[in-house]
Amino acid sequence: MKNFIVFDLEWNQNPGGKEASVERLPFEIFEIGAVKLNEEREKVAEFHRIIRPCVYRQMHRIISEVTHVSIEELERDGEPFAAVMEDFLKWCGEDCIFCTWGSMDLTELQRNMVYHGMTIPFPKPFLFYDVQKLYSLCYQDGKARISLDEAVESFALDVDAPFHRALGDAEYTGRVLQTMDFDSVKDYVSVDYYLPPESEDEEFTLQFPEYTKFVSRMFETKEEAMEEKRVTDIICTKCRRMLRKKIRWFSSGQRYYLCLATCPEHGMMKGKIRMKKSEDGRVFAVKTVKPVDEEGAEAVFLKKEEARIRRAEKSRQKKLHGVE
Secondary structure (H helix, E strand, O other): OOEEEEEEEEEEOOOOOHHHOEOOEOOEEEEEEEEEEOOOOOEEEEEEEEEOOOOOOOOOHHHHHHHOOOHHHHHHHOEOHHHHHHHHHHHHOOOEEEEEOOOOHHHHHHHHHHHOOOOOOOOOOEEEEEHHHHHHHHHOOOOOOOOHHHHHHHOOOOOOOOOOOHHHHHHHHHHHHHHOOHHHOOOOOEEEOOOOOOOHHHOEEEEOOOOEEEEEEEEOOHHHHHOOHHHHOOEOOOOOOEOEEEEEEEEOOOOEEEEEEEEOOOEEEEEEEEEEEOOOOOEEEEEEEEEOOHHHHHHHHHHHHHHHHHHHHHHHHHHHOOOO
């Protein structure tokens, strides 16, 4: 039986700002809270622990104001991170799927584990449910993101614990998951990108109702990634045939590429590649392909024309200033 582990983290950061942070640990977790739901999304257990800080020994002012946690409380009640994590993973069990509000918690959890010398036991690809995204898919446009307290208010759920504390936020996220029309959006799993594919064998494609997502292995540069056929091929989301491109891949901003292809049976398909950076500075591609109507295709044409104009203006400015 698969359980849902709905969890939340609270973390601290250097009070002196990003420049003074420890590069490998910009956010240090000091609290973890979770609720376990069974397959029927009924609550069956909860987990809550405080973690003793070892990197940032002073609370960031804003974090202290939001969470009402003091460094003295963490020093007094906290336990070592590794010990808490071992207990948490044992409590979760092997057959579970993680659920969070937003997409940051799993990444920061793994970053803290690596900093403390722990082995990451999670599968690749590491799939989870972003309840914030699911809420938007159910009740908004799929792109908007609202806060957890707004979602709780929209369902008129009981508010019997403070927000911005790990167990309370995990509890509220679980209640939203219980209340929403989960069955209508359960196919929309999210991917955690902390550990991208290392090899071609680890690359994967996810099939969603309206689109596909391909995640590549890591490359040294985005130019190298764009030379890889598996990255640039466009395959119909419905019949899985290789498509001929009507508009070849072009750069739309520093990290995005777009293209347009046509399936003789299912019409036009828009391709979008987003380049992401891995922890070691390499890059990997996340490619989505989805059907588009004439309006969507026209938007790609306009983006290409805008990119052409920008390149022409950049070239003109270089010549004007004598830059080769």
